[in-house]
Amino acid sequence: MQKAMIERAKQLLADGTVKRVIGWKRGEFAYDITPAVFETADELDRDFVFDDFTAANVSKYLVKESRKEGKVLAFLKPCDTYSLNQLTKEHRVDRDNIYVIGVPGGPKLDIEKIKAKGITGITNVRNENYTIKVETIYGTEELPFYEAIMDKCASCKSKKHVTYDELMGEEGDVLDSNRFDMVEKLENMTSQERYDFWRSELSKCIRCNACRNVCPACTCENCVFDNPKSGIDNKAPADSFEENMFHIIRAFHVAGRCTDCGECSRVCPQHIPLHLLNRKFIKDINSLYGEYQAGADTTSKAPLNEYTTDDCEASIVHERGVE
């Protein structure tokens, strides 16, 4: 697939359809890929990579890239296309200036999961029929592919590309995913258990802002948490209340707009399952307003942006909060 993508990108650059290509660039090791913009065939041949580790969602970069002169070619996985659609709907990208090639999705590998098994000194990672062979300076280790996949891929919601100009590989379908299982588990906890769960998770936060900065739904020019005039700007929690509120406020702000791309949890250096906050909102919106998938299209009205007379009443929301 990687070879075909490079060839197609070179064609589109050569015939002037696009001026730039956004994709992934290989790193020092087998796994440390970086989202990157390529402008020449040489750069593509040398550095472009598409493999089990290209999990990063490049949609958000299109906010900046699509406003530059000339079209940009973006290789998007199914989950990434939902983000792009949502950005298009919110007028954050210039969709007409993007040439989207849909490429197959994961599951992608999570190097942290491999390292958590005590494997270190990794020099290469190969996928042989869904057995991962990890070459290290201490010898070769093996593990089943599915033991090392990204959490976000383990609860994949869709293999379908919801927007593209061209497709490489087979078109997939929306999946019947298990993504709300953990949310249900949390809902079934007592409020004290749930409070303890989130306190324990959120207290790990180091306020690096990686979750916010990677989030395709977080595209404010100046975030309220960075703006000294907001009165709530902060770099570290002054107390535990603040520690909780950063993530909860962020989840509220992306409610109804979060496509569940899972990038927040993927990038969290402290492995906080932030996507669970967003999934709770998605699940609630589904049950209160009917099934809704942010980013599934670019035209439908989002339930939280619209009022209809048969909307659920405030009192229902209130009653729901009563144990």
Added chain:
Amino acid sequence: MNNDTLIPYVGVVTDIRIDTPDVKTFRVEAPEGGKLFEHMPGQCAMLSIPGVGEAMFSITSSPTNKEFMEFSIKKCGCLTEWLHAMEVGQMITVRGPYGNAFPVETELKGKDLLFIAGGIGLAPLRSVINYVRDKRENYGDIQIIYGSRSKDDLVDYQEILNEWMTDDGVEVDLTIDNAQEGWDGHVGFVPNYVKELDPSINKTVLICGPPIMIKFTLAGLKELGFKETQVYTTMELRMKCGVGKCGRCNIGNKYVCKDGPVFRFDQLGELPDEY
């Protein structure tokens, strides 16, 4: 435990002078009277209203003033708005002094001095001007070229008229950007005025003002034959600690709070252009 520079003193505002529509000069003394600490001309201090903010300001009074310190502050943000709303008797917190100083006891000694300031840029130079006026015998001729948007925006105007202009061997050349009623002095921008006045290139120059003014004035001085080694300025960047540790006010490997704020232009020229 030893004192820590991050723990401030308390100072009392004992006088407030309205300089211009957006500049006030605050007199600060220790609660028991007298100065909170000694400083040299060009050094700064961190002023704060706890809960509002803390920021670095130039100490605008001369070290030769033994009774109090003064700060001339332009209203331009949250903290300065609060400071401008203060009344006499208000306490603030003060820590310092921070940074180097103009080399009044070394390189500037015995020299003819040319001060060039624009707007609030006079504030950091006022400390030096009054220092050299008080130690007149150590310095040669003094020339001060000062400009602002309008007559009403001239900081320290009364002091300039009543003290500086009446001193022997002190020449003061004022200019404002646009003509206005009640002003019969020079009209025009500082960089042009400097060129018109064509000061002797033997003078050592101390310059402070908006970046754009500094840029054009420096270019003009070079045209007149001045060298970068003759020209000093004082810099301002975001600061938090004041002692080169919090890591934000660096230009290249130099910290403005510790290695500056006073730089000679040839020294500044060796640093990356990031200020």
Added chain:
Amino acid sequence: MLRISADKLDSLFEAIAAKQALYIPADREDGEAEYKKYVSGMKLTSRLNTLRSAKDFFFPQTEDIVEFRMDGKKIEVNDIRKECEDFVIFGVRACDARSFTILDKVYLVDPVDSFYKNRRDHGTVVTMACSRPAETCFCQTFGIDPTAPEGDCACWKAGNYYYFKANTEKGQVFIDSIAGLLEEGDTAELDSTVARTREIMKKLPLANLSTENFGGDKLNEYFNSDKWAELSESCLGCGTCTFVCPTCQCYDIKDFNTGNGIKRYRCWDSCMYSDFTKMAHGNPRLTQLERFRQRFMHKLVYFPANNNGEFGCVGCGRCLSKCPISMNIVKVMKALEDK
């Protein structure tokens, strides 16, 4: 050399913890390791290093500095500093141990930071030599020997024994305090472990990374390099690299209204953040390019310029593992050198 057999490590920890707080790197549920306060039964992690660096002990993420009571026009300043209790950090790796001497060059130079010094004075650092380095390790680039770590007291695990050697007076006091549990033993096994580790070090993927093209004399050359645009183009502007970095030491000072007065605290800050250098009337580092450049110029050029050639990086590899877009100092060094 003094040593203790591995099965007695628990009793050693008990003995230390009976006298002062002891922190050891222990496993977390998510497979990472972090320093935890020792309680009976806690085991040393098998992970090479902790997710967060050991700088937290001396330079915590947030720290109260001073408190103010406001009453009308009056302000009362309360110095809330207290002498810190003695503590031991056990199992610090050589990279993190070196980071302390780098932080010392910032916080212990005049004017001394009393908050940092207080913790430093009361902390005893017991280091642990490495025997199984990771592919992301490049401490040897900075002249660090992971088989002979610095710190007050060094410890080696070899075969069935932990060996101890004091590097400082404080370390000697520490060894004296546990002397009853230690025994003299020969070092044959230790020597062979060290020799084996040194061979592994040569095989590490980053073994040949060199600092020879970096230092204070490269200031304008690298500042003006055209590589920064490409290197920084996908940087998210988050603070992950700075916060997991053992040598990043920038901080912000903030006030917090407790409802009962004003608490002034300092917290980690990141040069990667958009407001780091923002002033009321402008910002000298307007885009991520300038912010990104600052971080690496600081470590590779500015810090050595001000500190006799010592670099502001210890090669721990945390940024290599944790950057959300896998951009890091190794890639920056290689790109800048590639003329």
